[in-house]
Amino acid sequence: MSHDDYRYMARALTLAWRGLYHTDPNPRVGCVLVKDGIVVGEGWHQRAGEAHAEVIALDAAGEQARGATAYVTLEPCCHHGRTPPCTDALLNAGITRLVAAMSDPNPQVAGKGLALLREAGVIVECGVLEAEARALNPGFIQRMTQGRPFVRLKLAMSLDGRTALASGESQWLTGEAARQDVQRLRARASAILTGVSTVLADDPSLNVRLPEATRQPLRVILDSGLRTPPTARTLRLPGSVLIFTAVADPAAQAPLWAAGTDIVVVPRTERDLNLRAVMAELAHRECNEVHVECGPTLAGALLQAGLVDELVIYMAPLLLGDKARGLFQLPELAKMQERWELEVLEMRAVGRDWRVRLKPMRENT
Numbered sequence: 352m353s354h355d356d357y358r359y360m361a362r363a364l365t366l367a368w369r370g371l372y373h374t375d376p377n378p379r380v381g382c383v384l385v386k387d388g389i390v391v392g393e394g395w396h397q398r399a400g401e402a403h404a405e406v407i408a409l410d411a412a413g414e415q416a417r418g419a420t421a422y423v424t425l426e427p428c429c430h431h432g433r434t435p436p437c438t439d440a441l442l443n444a445g446i447t448r449l450v451a452a453m454s455d456p457n458p459q460v461a462g463k464g465l466a467l468l469r470e471a472g473v474i475v476e477c478g479v480l481e482a483e484a485r486a487l488n489p490g491f492i493q494r495m496t497q498g499r500p501f502v503r504l505k506l507a508m509s510l511d512g513r514t515a516l517a518s519g520e521s522q523w524l525t526g527e528a529a530r531q532d533v534q535r536l537r538a539r540a541s542a543i544l545t546g547v548s549t550v551l552a553d554d555p556s557l558n559v560r561l562p563e564a565t566r567q568p569l570r571v572i573l574d575s576g577l578r579t580p581p582t583a584r585t586l587r588l589p590g591s592v593l594i595f596t597a598v599a600d601p602a603a604q605a606p607l608w609a610a611g612t613d614i615v616v617v618p619r620t621e622r623d624l625n626l627r628a629v630m631a632e633l634a635h636r637e638c639n640e641v642h643v644e645c646g647p648t649l650a651g652a653l654l655q656a657g658l659v660d661e662l663v664i665y666m667a668p669l670l671l672g673d674k675a676r677g678l679f680q681l682p683e684l685a686k687m688q689e690r691w692e693l694e695v696l697e698m699r700a701v702g703r704d705w706r707v708r709l710k711p712m713r714e715n716t
Contacts, residue, residue: 352479356450359383359390359422360479364452366395366404367424367487372538372564373398376637378455378491382408383422384415384446391415403428405437409444417445424484426455426477429464438467448474452484456495489660490541490639499630500641502658504650505536506678507665513675514647519552528702529665533644536663538564540642542593542633546649547574550583555644557585569593569638573649575624577603581610593636595629626656651680654691654711662693662709665701 360383367381374380374396382404384392392415394407402410405427409416427437427449441449454462454477469475485492490501507524508514514524523530537543538559545557550572557570567590572579577598579586586592592612597619598604604614617628633641643653653659664678684690692712699706 352450352476355385355388356422356476356479359385359420360424360450360452361483362390362393363404363422363424364480364483364487366393367484369395370397372561373566375399375541375566375568376491376639378425378488378639380404380423380425382424384408384412384419385422386412386415386419391419400434403434403437406434406440409440412444419444419446420448420450421446422450422479424452424487426451426453426460426462427464427468428455428457428460429467436464438464441468442471442473446473449476450479451475451477452479453477453481456492458495488639490641493660494634494637494639499627499634499658500541500638501660502630502641502643502653503536503540503661503663504643504645504653504659505533505663505665506650507667508678509667509669509671509675511670511672511675512678513671514678515676516671517674517676519676522553524669525665525667525704526702529667529704529706532701532706533665534559534561534564537568537642538566540568540640541638542569542571542641544571544573544641544643544645546645547572547576547578548646548648549644550574550579550585552646554584556588557644558588558590567591568642569636571595571633571641573624573629575619577607579607579612581606586610586612595624595632597624622652622655626653626658630658647677647680650678654679655681657711659711661696662707662711664707664709666705666707668703 363381363383367379370379377399381395392408392412394404396404429436429438465475493501538561543557570585570592572594574594575597577596594612594614599616618625693709696708
C-alpha cells in the first residue's frame with residue numbers, strides 16, 4: 352500500500368460521510384476513481400434504491416474509468432438488490448485495480464465481490480483505513496453479523512448524576528447546542544425508541560428537526576400494557592410509529608391502529624417486554640442504528656440485557672439534589688467487583704454542556 356492509497360481512501364471516506372442521514376437501510380459508502388495520479392470520478396451513495404457510490408463515480412469518470420483504480424469504502428456488491436451489482440459496472444468500465452477499506456458483512460456479498468473481481472483479472476486489495484470504514488456503519492455491520500441493530504442510548508444529567516426533579520420535571524437540563532447535537536444523533540438513526548412512561552410524562556415528538564435531514568426515522572414505543580394515548584403528539588406527526596406490547600387483544604389495539612400505528616406483540620419477561628425480541632424485530636425491519644431516549648427503568652433494563660452498544664451522556668453544569676431522579680434503575684450491588692465499568696470513547700464540550708461517549712465493558716442477560 353502506498354501513501355496515495357491512504358490519501359484517496361480518506362477522500363472516499365469523507366464522501367461516504369455525506370450520506371450519514373440518508374442511506375438507511377443501506378450502508379454509507381464512498382468511491383474515488385484515480386487514473387495516472389488524477390482523480391477522474393468520485394461519488395457517494397445517497398439514498399436506498401438510488402445508484403451506489405461506484406456507479407456514480409463511474410458515470411462521472413466516463414471513458415477515463417478504463418485502466419483506473421477504484422477506492423471504495425466497502426466491498427462492491429455482487430448481487431441484485433435494490434440496484435444491479437456494482438462488480439458488473441466496475442468490470443464493464445474497465446478498472447484494473449480496486450482498493451477496498453473492508454469486506455461487506457452482508458452474507459450475500461461477504462468476500463464474493465472481491466473474489467469475482469480477482470477472477471476477472473482486477474488487482475484487488477482490502478483493509479486500507481478499515482477501522483475508519485467500520486466506524487461509518489456500526490449498525491449495518493452489527494445487523495449483518497449479529498442479527499440486531501446497534502443501540503445508542505442517549506441520556507442527559509446534572510453534575511450530580513440526576514436526570515429530573517422528583518416531580519419528573521426535566522426541561523431543560525441541557526442547553527440549545529446539546530439539544531441540536533441530539534437532533535443529529537436522531538437523524539442518523541433508523542429508529543428512535545422510548546418507553547410508554549416517557550410518552551405519558553413528556554408527550555415527546557421523537558422526530559428529527561433538522562433542515563438537512565430528508566428522512567424521518569421509525570418511532571418506536573415499548574408499551575407492555577398498551578397505555579399509549581391515541582392522541583399522543585408523536586402519533587400525530589408525519590412518519591411511521593411502531594408500538595411493541597404484550598397485549599394481544601384486538602379490541603385494545605384498535606384505537607392505536609386507527610391512529611395509524613403499527614403494533615407488534617412480543618413476549619413478556621420477568622422485568623417487562625422481551626427486549627431481545629424487540630431488537631430482533633427491528634433488525635428484521637432493516638433498522639441499523641436505534642437511538643434510545645428514555646427514563647431510568649428502560650435504560651437500566653437495556654443495560655442489564657446487554658443491549659447498549661454506546662452511551663451518549665450530556666452533562667449539564669447544574670445540581671439537582673439527592674431527591675432528584677437518577678440515570679439508571681439497576682439492582683443494588685453487594686461488592687465493588689460487581690460494578691458496571693464503562694470505556695470512555697470521547698469527551699467534548701457542546702455549548703455550555705459536556706458530551707461523553709462511552710461503551711459498556713460487560714454484557715448481562
